[in-house]
Amino acid sequence: MSGIEVWLxxxxxxxxxxxxASQMLTRYRLVMAGANNLSLDDVPGRVQRLVTEVVFQSxxxxxxxxxxxxxxFVFWGFxxxxxxxxxxxxxxxxxVDLSRRAWFHAYQAALVPFCLAVLAGIVFLMIRRxxxxxxxxxxTVSRESIMIGFFIVTLMVTFLLEFFVFGHQASPTVAARxxxxxxxxxxxxxxxxxxxxxxxxxxxxxxxxxxKSPQLQxxxxxxxxxxxxxxxxxxxxPAKARxxxxxxxxxxxxxxxxxxxxxxxxxxxxxLILQNEAALLGGxxxxxxxxxxxxxxxxxxxxxxxxxxxxxxGIEHTPVxxxxxxxxxxxGEAAEYLTKVYNTLERHQNIWGPGNDxxxxxxxxxxxxxxxxxxxEYLVWLGCxxxxxxDFQRSLRALFDILRAKGxxxxxxxxxxxxxxxxxxxxxxxxxxxxxxxxxxxxxxKQVKKIVTSCPHCLKTIGHDYRHFGFEAEVLHSATLVxxxxxxxxxxxxxxxxxxxxxxxxxxxxxxxxxxxxLARFGATVVEPERNRDNPFCCGAGGGLLFEEHEPGKRISExxxxxxxxxxxxxxxxxxxxxxxxxxxAAASANANTEFVDxxxxxxxxxxQAGARPDAGA
Amino acid sequence: MKIAVCLKQVIxxxxxxxxxxxxxxxxDADAEFEMNxxxxxxxxxxxxLKEQHGGEVIVVSAGPARVQTVLRxxxxxxxxxxxxxxxxxxxxxxxxAIAGALAAAIGPEQVDLVLTGLQSDDQGFAQVGVVxxxxxxxxxxxxxxxxxxxxxxLRVKRELEGGWFQWVGLPLPALLTIQSGxxxxxxATLKGIMAAKKKEIRRVDAPAGVAPRQKIVSLYxxxxxxxxxxxxxxPADAARELVRVLRxxxxxx
Numbered sequence: 001m002s003g004i005e006v007w008l009x010x011x012x013x014x015x016x017x018x019x020x021a022s023q024m025l026t027r028y029r030l031v032m033a034g035a036n037n038l039s040l041d042d043v044p045g046r047v048q049r050l051v052t053e054v055v056f057q058s059x060x061x062x063x064x065x066x067x068x069x070x071x072x073f074v075f076w077g078f079x080x081x082x083x084x085x086x087x088x089x090x091x092x093x094x095x096v097d098l099s100r101r102a103w104f105h106a107y108q109a110a111l112v113p114f115c116l117a118v119l120a121g122i123v124f125l126m127i128r129r130x131x132x133x134x135x136x137x138x139x140t141v142s143r144e145s146i147m148i149g150f151f152i153v154t155l156m157v158t159f160l161l162e163f164f165v166f167g168h169q170a171s172p173t174v175a176a177r178x179x180x181x182x183x184x185x186x187x188x189x190x191x192x193x194x195x196x197x198x199x200x201x202x203x204x205x206x207x208x209x210x211x212k213s214p215q216l217q218x219x220x221x222x223x224x225x226x227x228x229x230x231x232x233x234x235x236x237x238p239a240k241a242r243x244x245x246x247x248x249x250x251x252x253x254x255x256x257x258x259x260x261x262x263x264x265x266x267x268x269x270x271x272l273i274l275q276n277e278a279a280l281l282g283g284x285x286x287x288x289x290x291x292x293x294x295x296x297x298x299x300x301x302x303x304x305x306x307x308x309x310x311x312x313x314g315i316e317h318t319p320v321x322x323x324x325x326x327x328x329x330x331x332g333e334a335a336e337y338l339t340k341v342y343n344t345l346e347r348h349q350n351i352w353g354p355g356n357d358x359x360x361x362x363x364x365x366x367x368x369x370x371x372x373x374x375x376x377e378y379l380v381w382l383g384c385x386x387x388x389x390x391d392f393q394r395s396l397r398a399l400f401d402i403l404r405a406k407g408x409x410x411x412x413x414x415x416x417x418x419x420x421x422x423x424x425x426x427x428x429x430x431x432x433x434x435x436x437x438x439x440x441x442x443x444x445x446k447q448v449k450k451i452v453t454s455c456p457h458c459l460k461t462i463g464h465d466y467r468h469f470g471f472e473a474e475v476l477h478s479a480t481l482v483x484x485x486x487x488x489x490x491x492x493x494x495x496x497x498x499x500x501x502x503x504x505x506x507x508x509x510x511x512x513x514x515x516x517x518x519l520a521r522f523g524a525t526v527v528e529p530e531r532n533r534d535n536p537f538c539c540g541a542g543g544g545l546l547f548e549e550h551e552p553g554k555r556i557s558e559x560x561x562x563x564x565x566x567x568x569x570x571x572x573x574x575x576x577x578x579x580x581x582x583x584x585x586a587a588a589s590a591n592a593n594t595e596f597v598d599x600x601x602x603x604x605x606x607x608x609q610a611g612a613r614p615d616a617g618a
Numbered sequence: 619m620k621i622a623v624c625l626k627q628v629i630x631x632x633x634x635x636x637x638x639x640x641x642x643x644x645x646d647a648d649a650e651f652e653m654n655x656x657x658x659x660x661x662x663x664x665x666x667l668k669e670q671h672g673g674e675v676i677v678v679s680a681g682p683a684r685v686q687t688v689l690r691x692x693x694x695x696x697x698x699x700x701x702x703x704x705x706x707x708x709x710x711x712x713x714x715a716i717a718g719a720l721a722a723a724i725g726p727e728q729v730d731l732v733l734t735g736l737q738s739d740d741q742g743f744a745q746v747g748v749v750x751x752x753x754x755x756x757x758x759x760x761x762x763x764x765x766x767x768x769x770x771x772l773r774v775k776r777e778l779e780g781g782w783f784q785w786v787g788l789p790l791p792a793l794l795t796i797q798s799g800x801x802x803x804x805x806a807t808l809k810g811i812m813a814a815k816k817k818e819i820r821r822v823d824a825p826a827g828v829a830p831r832q833k834i835v836s837l838y839x840x841x842x843x844x845x846x847x848x849x850x851x852x853p854a855d856a857a858r859e860l861v862r863v864l865r866x867x868x869x870x871x
Contacts, residue, residue, distance in 0.1 A: 222808075229808050330808035342805035347652065348632060356632040430808045 005177070006094035009184065013093060016188035023195035027246050030280045037238035042214045049214070054206050059312040063253060067128065070121035074152070077118030078202070080111055084159070088184055108163050115156050122152045136252025136270075144197045151186050158183040201249040201313050208247040209314030211240055216305045216508055217318040217460075221468050222326065222429045230326025230427060234292060235285040237276065237320070244315040245277035254307030254317060259538040259560075260300040264553030267300040269307035269317045276320070289324040290333075298324050299335040302556065303425045303543035304503040306535060325427025337547045338426055345431055349417035351546075355387030356415065362386070362393050363412055366400055371411030373447040378403070378410040378481075381453040381462065384418050385577035391598070392577040395454055398604030399478050405607065406485045410452070413442060419461035426544030436461075440469045454478040454600055456504035456576045457542070463509070477505055478600055479575055483514035486603070491523035491610060497602075498527050498569040500560070500583065501536035502576035510534060515575055515599055522606035527567040537563060541578035561586035565594065575599045619673035619767070621664045622701075622724045624734040624746065625692055626654040627685040631739060642834045643710055653688045656735025660796040662803050663765060664733050665696045671767055674698045676727060680719035682706045686819060693814035694806045700817070701727075705824035712832040713745035720746070721753035723822040731772075732793040736761055747795035758793040759786050763800050 001009075040046070052058045057075060061068030087104065091097045098104055126149040128134070130141055158179050166176035194200050222228040231237055237245075254269035255261050261268050272293055279292050290298065298321060307317040328334060334342065341351060348354045359382065371379045380399065385392035403410055420435035439462075443451075451473055453459055463475035499515055506512040512533040519526050531537035540556030561583055564572050572594055574580045580596060587594045597605075629635070630650040638645045653661075664675045677692035679685040680703035689700040703719040711719070724732060732754065737744035744760070751758030763783065764775035776784045777797055849856045849863070864870050 224808070224812070227812055229812075326808075332804060332807040332810070334805070339802065339805055343803050346805065347655075354632050356634075428805070430806065430811055 001091065001094070001097075006092070009092040010094070012185060012188060013089070016185075016192045019192045020195060023192075026281075027195060027200075031239050031242045031246070033235075034237050034239040034242045037220070037240050038211055039213065040211075045214045046210050049212075050206060050210055053209055053312065053314075057312075059310070063310060067125070070124045073117035073121035074125070077114045077121070077156075080114040081118075081155075081159075083107065084111060085187055088180075088187070092184055105167075108167070111159065112163065115159055119153065119156045122149055122156075125149070126153075134252070136256045138250065138252065142197070144193060144199075148190060148193060148197070148199060151190050155183060155186055155190075158186075198248065198250045201247050204243065204247050205249070205313035208240075208243050211243065212314035212316055215464060216309055217303060217322075218316070219319050219322045219424070221433060224430070224433075229330035230328075230429065231289055231320070231323040232327035232331070233285065234276070234279050234287050234289060236289075236323075236327065237280075240316065241276065241320050241323075242280060244320075245273055245280055247313050248273045248277065248315060249313050250274070251312065253310040253312065254315070257306035257310045257535065259302060259304055259306070259540065259556045260297075262537075263551075263556050263559050265297075265300045266294040266552070267297040268294075272297065272317065272320065273315055288327075290328060293324075296335075296552075298328065299338075299548070300545075300552070301543050302503070302538045302540060302545050304536075304538035305507050306503075306538070309507055310535065322425060322427055326429050327427075329427040329429075334426070334428070335544075335548070337549065338428070338544055341422060341426075341544065341547050342428055342431060345418055345420075345423060345428075345435070349435065350387055351384045351418055351422055352388050355384065359387035359416065362396075366393075366397055368400060369411040370414050371446055371448070373449075376409045376411040378408060378450045378452050379443075379446070379448045380410050380412050381419075381451050381455075381458055382412060382416060383453060383455040383458045383577065385455060387416070389577055389581075391580060392454070395577075395598035395600045398598070398600040399452075399454060399482070401604050402482055402485070402600065402607065408481075408485065413446065415442075419458045420465075421457040421461045422544045422546070424461065424465060425542060432465075436466060436469050440466055440471045443471055443473065449473055451475045452478055452481050454575070454577070454598070456502040456509065457578065460504045460508050477509060477511055477514075477575070479505070479514040479518060480511055482600065482603060483517050486518065486521060489521040491521065491606060493520075493525045494523045495525070495571065496527055496569050497524045497571040497573050498529050498564050498567040499532075499573045499599075500529065500539070500564055500575075500579055501532055501534075502574070502579045503536055503538050503542060505575055506532070506536045507534050515573070518599060518603050519573060522603050524573070524602070527569050529567050530563045539576075539579040539582040541582045546578055546581070555586065555589075557582040557586040558589060561590060561592075561594075565590075565592065571595045571597060573597055573599055573602050619667060619671045619731060620676070620727070620729045621667060621673060621731045621733060622676045622678050622727060622729045623657070623661045623664045623692065623697065624720055624724075624732070624750070625657045625661065625677050625679045625685075625688045626735070626738050626746075627651045627679065627681060627688045628654045628738055628740045631655075637837055637839070642837055644837070646709075651684060651687065653691055654735055654738045654740075656737060656739070656796060656798045657688075658735075658803055659798050659800050660733040660735045660794075661692055661695060661697065662801045663796055664731075665804070666801060667731070667765065667767065668696075673730075676701060676724075676729070678720055678723050679703070680705070680708045680711075680716050680723070680824070682709050689819050690814055691806065693817045693819075694810040695804060696810060698817065700819040701822050702819050703822045703824050708824060710834075711828075712830050713741075713743045714749055714831045715828045717746050717749035717753055718828050719824050720750050722825045724750070725754060730790050732756070732791070734793070734795050736795045736797050744795065747793060751793035754791075754793065756791045756793055757788040758795070759788055760795040761797050762794045763797050765794065765800075 057072045060071050087098045091099055161179050252270055258269050275292050301321045344353055386396055417435050420432035423432035459477050501512050537560050539560050584596050630652045635644045668675050675697040676699055677689055677697040678701045679689050701723040703723050734747035759774050761777045762774050763777050766773040772788050772792055774786050778784055849859050
């Protein structure tokens with residue numbers, strides 16, 4: 001390279017890298033201005049996730065194998081080209097020219113397949129984004145995306161030209177120099193365009209993913225001593241939420257999987273994150289979050305967790321939504337349907353009203369002992385539905401019978417309060433902590449070590465949220481325990497059913513195999529509905545929405561019911577009292593006579609049916 | 619508008635009750651307590667009136683130290699300050715003594731309006747409000763379902779029997795006993811709870827030497843009895859009588 005070329009490149013380099021750095025600095029300052037909520041518990045788990053989700057792009061590929069593979073090619077290509085670019089900078093800046101070394105030629109040769117993979121990948125992705133245009137990517141194609149696509153193609157073409165044509169020339173021709181300059185300037189331009197585009201995910205998503213909590217919906221307790229009340233204005237967003245806003249790659253997976261969005265509501269998790277980004281860059285620090293987002297969206301979230309779980313770049317949506325709800329609830333601005341629930345919870349410690357008497361009648365008639373740590377292995381947690389819901393009580397009786405038949409000792413608490421699930425998810429942190437503290441005191445007083453519940457919401461609340469109150473116990477859903485207890489059972493399949501995974505079981509607890517094992521063991525052929533296992537479509541009840549009677553758009557429960565009905569099965573097995581209520585309601589609206597049965601009732605029914613036959617059952 | 623709201627602390631409705639050794643009250647040593655529900659509606663109504671017309675809401679309770687919990691709750695829901703007539707003897711006092719204690723606290727405040735719940739969830743005398751009005755020497759109206767402030771006076775809707783209502787006008791100052799369901803209760807907010815910690819609960823001495831006018835002679839759980847009654851007559855008459863008995867005596871429909 002001539003001296004003039006080196007000086008010219010230095011000039012271009014400083015200008016474009018400076019542009020890049022100043023944009024990055026702005027974002028860095030915005031992130032650091034947020035409260036520090038970065039947590040690094042479970043480092044091995046985080047590293048493992050980084051390997052599977054970044055290096056092998058498991059999440060990107062799982063949801064969309066073809067698009068994901070194309071993305072994997074581009075990603076690996078970028079990584080492979082890192083050293084090539086670095087050598088180019090060293091050469092251009094006049095530091096050292098390594099481009100004629102033998103190892104570099106070998107490296108270049110090794111890059112060719114990566115280059116072809118990138119080309120194939122990027123051309124496919126450009127066609128998808130520019131021509132096919134799936135709805136989740138948004139109505140408009142950003143100019144930057146298209147420009148960057150062409151940049152990448154040009155980078156690859158210039159590399160191939162360099163390797164196959166110009167690299168063999170004894171002395172560089174003008175064409176070779178032009179080729180080199182085009183390649184290097186495009187890289188620098190690309191760098192400069194990164195911060196203000198979705199391509200920032202190239203640089204920050206590994207960090208964001210690493211910082212994402214290992215636990216879905218990790219919403220730490222508010223500290224009342226510090227007068228924390230939740231997120232009211234943009235300035236209250238903590239560092240991770242700010243980083244999330246800048247990381248969003250706008251792929252739309254959250255939007256595609258959101259039950260609220262799918263049923264025509266205004267809530268769009270992707271829009272929410274991008275609204276945070278725009279507001280942060282726009283300096284709207286004092287703007288109330290509720291004014292930043294579309295109307296009422298904060299009350300449309302069922303906290304099903306699909307958005308957060310599907311996000312390939314580590315964004316956590318639920319802490320923002322629940323945090324913003326807290327900000328509203330703390331000021332008395334909760335959605336109207338919640339006011340009544342809160343009053344009921346305050347007065348009766350049960351989401352539906354006074355339940356103590358009917359709970360007492362239920363445990364008396366079912367003949368259940370009060371838990372005694374000296375006599376009982378498990379505490380069976382009944383939950384609000386256990387006190388007041390006839391269908392759920394049938395399911396609990398089934399569980400009691402199974403446990404007795406298997407010789408498992410268990411008892412119940414003399415009195416229960418709601419775990420605080422609805423309060424926690426809907427943002428009433430004070431009420432949640434009141435209930436949680438008292439429940440944890442009860443557990444500790446009774447030396448409870450193992451809990452089994454048939455309610456997935458109680459499962460998440462006791463099993464995860466109560467850890468923040470210093471309560472660690474083995475908390476199981478009844479499906480998990482009963483699957484363990486009936487390992488040897490086998491009945492020939494005699495009916496076809498479909499199974500609806502509750503979000504708080506399949507997605508949050510990752511427990512989607514035990515229910516299927518039970519169904520298979522006890523004579524059912526399961527036809528899977530659309531959206532199953534760890535990515536179910538919500539029934540519409542979570543996050544306090546069980547109590548929302550005027551749902552805008554189509555009812556989420558109806559949408560889910562249609563998916564279940566489309567399997568053709570006339571029997572739906574469920575594993576959650578909320579799902580059961582919602583789906584039965586939807587079936588009734590559709591005038592369908594689909595049969596709903598709770599998993600425990602199903603298993604117990606089959607066990608009793610087969611009771612006389614020694615070959616069946618376990 | 620300066621409004622005083624009387625709050626009573628009662629044993630939680632959901633509690634399992636046991637009669638005390640004297641068999642004149644329930645054992646309340648280890649009981650859980652809550653705000654008397656009709657009083658919660660009275661407080662809500664006061665807060666709404668304040669939001670409309672400005673002024674101040676003072677919550678007042680008479681009883682032992684534990685009643686400060688309901689005063690604190692009242693402050694958390696939006697009352698400005700609290701008065702506590704503290705005396706252990708008031709825990710089981712009759713309506714006359716309680717009204718006297720409340721009057722001692724409210725009288726010097728010169729309030730425009732006093733609101734109480736229609737009656738308490740435990741004893742249900744529905745007397746404290748009306749006796750208190752008499753002691754304060756102000757007008758009163760009971761079983762109120764709607765309150766309007768018009769030109770320095772009140773127009774209130776009273777609930778009568780059989781689905782009938784009655785509008786009554788009365789001058790200020792006045793006392794109203796509020797019927798449950800008059801409004802929709804607000805929930806306790808975190809901001810309110812934090813603010814309540816900084817609000818004042820002022821102690822007021824209980825008037826000395828108030829002799830009880832009533833005393834509970836005995837307290838017992840309803841005794842379950844079984845009665846069989848034969849209905850005779852022609853099938854048509856027996857059926858008619860059965861329907862009448864089920865409707866009027868057993869009240870099953």
